[in-house]
Amino acid sequence: MTRRLELIATAAFGLEAVVARELQDLGYTEQQVEDGRVTFIGDELAICRCNLWLRSADRVLVKIGSFPAFDFGQLFDQVEALPWHEWLQVDSRFPVSGKSVRSQLHHEPTIQAITKKAIVESLKRSYERHWFQESGTEYQVEVSILKDQVLVSLDTSGAGLHKRGYRAHGGGLAPLRETTAAALVLLSYWNRERPFLDPFCGSGTIAIEAALIGRNRAPGLSRNFLCESWPQLTRLHWKESREEARDKILNKPKFPLIASDIDDRVLRLAETNTLQAGVAGDIEFRPMDVLELKTSLEFGVIITNPPYGERMLDDESAAEIYDDMADAFEPLSTWSIYVLTSHPGFERLFRRRASRRRKLYNGRIECHYFQYLGPRPPWEITKDDAEPVANDDESPTNDDQHDS
Numbered sequence: 001m002t003r004r005l006e007l008i009a010t011a012a013f014g015l016e017a018v019v020a021r022e023l024q025d026l027g028y029t030e031q032q033v034e035d036g037r038v039t040f041i042g043d044e045l046a047i048c049r050c051n052l053w054l055r056s057a058d059r060v061l062v063k064i065g066s067f068p069a070f071d072f073g074q075l076f077d078q079v080e081a082l083p084w085h086e087w088l089q090v091d092s093r094f095p096v097s098g099k100s101v102r103s104q105l106h107h108e109p110t111i112q113a114i115t116k117k118a119i120v121e122s123l124k125r126s127y128e129r130h131w132f133q134e135s136g137t138e139y140q141v142e143v144s145i146l147k148d149q150v151l152v153s154l155d156t157s158g159a160g161l162h163k164r165g166y167r168a169h170g171g172g173l174a175p176l177r178e179t180t181a182a183a184l185v186l187l188s189y190w191n192r193e194r195p196f197l198d199p200f201c202g203s204g205t206i207a208i209e210a211a212l213i214g215r216n217r218a219p220g221l222s223r224n225f226l227c228e229s230w231p232q233l234t235r236l237h238w239k240e241s242r243e244e245a246r247d248k249i250l251n252k253p254k255f256p257l258i259a260s261d262i263d264d265r266v267l268r269l270a271e272t273n274t275l276q277a278g279v280a281g282d283i284e285f286r287p288m289d290v291l292e293l294k295t296s297l298e299f300g301v302i303i304t305n306p307p308y309g310e311r312m313l314d315d316e317s318a319a320e321i322y323d324d325m326a327d328a329f330e331p332l333s334t335w336s337i338y339v340l341t342s343h344p345g346f347e348r349l350f351r352r353r354a355s356r357r358r359k360l361y362n363g364r365i366e367c368h369y370f371q372y373l374g375p376r377p378p379w380e381i382t383k384d385d386a387e388p389v390a391n392d393d394e395s396p397t398n399d400d401q402h403d404s
């Protein structure tokens, strides 16, 4: 029997619209977008499908309830009143994690303890027991309070969805989160018919996420999720959604994706990651300084994350690299260029004003995604293509050629 469930896909700030669009494409159109999350309606199968398919979301949660609470008594009573027996079995383990922002209830350890106690009370009534061993299936309870509004949910993902299972080691190289890299591609006009290039590829995250998108390969296909042991989701749900994901994989994109970097060592790591991601044949890695960049291909898309101040190098070297980028990209008049950097002087140093820019976070670092839109490829002009994502950017400027 399918249930109408309220589900939540959590997202990094700035990526909510990307996640909402992904959910829409998966068929989940009844949705509400808020800071850091998209709430949507789905069923048990949706939990499996969204964990497997969402590229830019952090986690998938099941919403158990939400209510206002201004003191611990209110928190206790309302958590106790939720239908816990519909989810937790008599022997389930249910660790609770809590967080609170700008609320009267702010001591997180107490929020967790009260929530736990209220769930135990609720289960005592449902199962007519006084004591629970908690040796069975794990359900991670999340209680988050924002401006006195409590949201109680169960995490279905376990490890965050950025853990695709392909990254060997990221150590010390400032790799982008997989979810952020996927969002950069989804925010761009790249598609499997167009050349792709990342000339500062590092461990290859953007190219790998583009290759997965190019193949229409579900990013979670090589990993497991916390809710796989839940009795609410049957083996049939998982079989059906994994089969669907395997059936939808496409053959190679038209052009090999090109990923280059000046550092041989990171390229070896990138190659290992690509192999693990199952897209080894789709990406060509080249050891190369950005200044050596040459291509006869047209209407391609560059999506890149060059070094920037805070983590990678000093301002003077960043300025030099952005100047080199300006020279290297100059001949690519038909290409669209997308650059993620936290450097405040990027546009000046790159000597071009972006058609659009959008604020995004790379971990905790505030960045901007600078978008330079080239002309539309002639083979796409007859197609009635939609925007990549509702692009609620900060500053559209009138040199936005792609829409002309």
Ligand SMILES: C[S@@+](CC[C@H](N)C(=O)[O-])C[C@H]1O[C@@H](n2cnc3c(N)ncnc32)[C@H](O)[C@@H]1O
Pocket: 173, 174, 175, 176, 177, 199, 200, 201, 202, 203, 204, 205, 206, 260, 261, 262, 263, 266, 288, 289, 290, 291, 305, 306, 307, 308, 312, 321, 324
């Ligand atoms: C911020 S990291 C890119 C991280 C990458 N997005 C990832 O997820 O791993 C910047 C990369 O630029 C490379 N780099 C620095 N100077 C370069 C140059 N002049 N030409 C090409 N690559 C360069 C560095 O070796 C580093 O791997």
